[in-house]
């Protein structure tokens with residue numbers, strides 16, 4: 097732009113100067129020629145006779161101070177030379193150039209661009225002026241003056257050269273200045289635009305050096321301020337976002353948010369885990385379809401802005417609470433679903449229901465028996481002493497059964513409420529096992545079973561509440577006796593390693609199927625209900641035993657091969673610390 101402007105200015109002003117110079121040179125020449133011709137008219141043509149023109153002209157010319165380049169001729173009315181200051185060649189005797197022709201017609205004329213051949217054959221440029229001398233309104237003579245224009249032309253061309261050189265110099269200067277300008281203006285702007293792009297790409301740490309206090313400097317400072325503010329704001333926003341993400345991801349509830357179009361806009365890890373997904377790819381409609389959310393729920397969501405439903409994912413139960421959220425103008429912005437895994441809760445609920453059913457069932461059977469026998473007695477059986485005693489015995493045993501059941505239940509409930517205090521003492525293992533075997537020997541003998549224990553280290557002791565672990569071992573041996581056929585072998589033995597002392601009760605009885613093995617520790621669980629009940633069992637024995645072993649920070653383990661036998665293991669940890677409990 098600078099170059100073009102300078103070029104235009106130079107061309108316009110150069111041309112103007114040249115034209116002015118040229119026209120002033122021409123005017124100067126013309127006035128000289130006019131004055132000269134006027135002088136010739138006054139002092140030669142009108143003062144002398146035609147015969148003397150040449151002689152006077154010669155003198156006149158030489159005595160003139162106007163300059164050697166001025167030439168003059170006096171011509172007659174047809175253009176033939178009468179007198180002249182130049183050395184004539186024959187061909188120049190008669191002048192036929194434009195100014196002379198015009199003067200012959202009676203009009204003075206001037207021309208700045210005449211050409212004439214010199215005696216040496218060169219063409220030279222001339223300025224010529226011709227003036228008619230009128231006598232009786234007719235052209236009598238023509239005074240023709242001319243001047244060599246070479247000097248003037250040279251002068252003009254020198255000026256043109258000077259203008260050209262100065263134009264070139266100006267251009268060079270412009271280039272240098274332009275370069276410096278572009279360095280100080282364009283470069284910071286380019287840098288600014290580059291940094292702005294970087295900022296747009298998220299690199300907010302961009303800073304531009306501020307070198308000056310001008311507009312560019314101010315712009316740079318504003319840019320730096322903008323970048324730092326952006327950095328601060330984005331930092332705040334992202335830390336808020338992080339906080340929210342951390343909170344969401346550490347929630348035990350799942351959260352999924354849908355926008356007004358139903359597209360998922362947010363979901364936390366818990367939600368994805370509950371739904372068994374890597375990422376949330378369902379919109380609200382598909383979500384409703386996939387998890388069979390009933391339309392009733394969605395209708396209530398439309399009316400009350402919140403709704404709740406339970407759906408199943410695999411073997412898990414998920415409680416979903418939907419609520420509609422609004423924007424600041426109270427327009428519906430989307431739906432948030434809060435998911436909670438209620439599988440455990442549901443399991444507990446089911447267990448509680450089952451437990452109540454079991455207890456009532458267990459109590460009802462003996463109660464019915466007692467009731468029917470009492471009624472029979474009242475109906476007259478009481479008179480038959482033998483029958484009456486028989487019946488009363490049955491009633492007594494059923495009452496016992498109920499009291500055992502209630503006792504067991506009470507004990508379990510105390511374990512549940514941690515109301516039981518155990519007294520941990522050193523218990524000699526061999527002594528403890530022998531005593532328990534002695535208690536049960538009679539039952540085994542009744543079934544011709546061989547109940548015995550293998551000897552172990554006499555000094556081996558464990559820290560335990562003797563009465564409680566006696567209850568556990570008792571139950572294990574009773575079970576082995578109960579659930580093994582006549583003549584079976586029941587062996588109690590101890591193994592020990594650096595961490596544990598294990599007391600095993602091994603029988604070669606009926607065994608337990610694999611699917612039942614995990615459940616025998618559940619309350620009221622019996623593999624064969626009728627058989628167990630017939631033997632006076634309630635199915636609480638192992639549940640209580642497990643609780644007791646848990647209190648001892650130990651374990652109760654079961655291994656069994658169906659049809660071949662069962663091994664139950666009481667595992668005591670040698671490193672268990674009971675100091676807190678006592």
Ligand code: ATP
Nearest residue numbers: 575576579616622623628633634635636637638662
């Ligand atoms: P309770 O002990 O309360 O009098 P129970 O013996 O029936 O009644 P648990 O001791 O809890 O109840 O045993 C649960 C069930 O496990 C039993 O009903 C029985 O079916 C099975 N079971 C336990 N021990 C054995 C065993 N050694 N062999 C085969 N089955 C067993």
Ligand code: MG
Nearest residue numbers: 571575637638
């Ligand atoms: Mg039992």
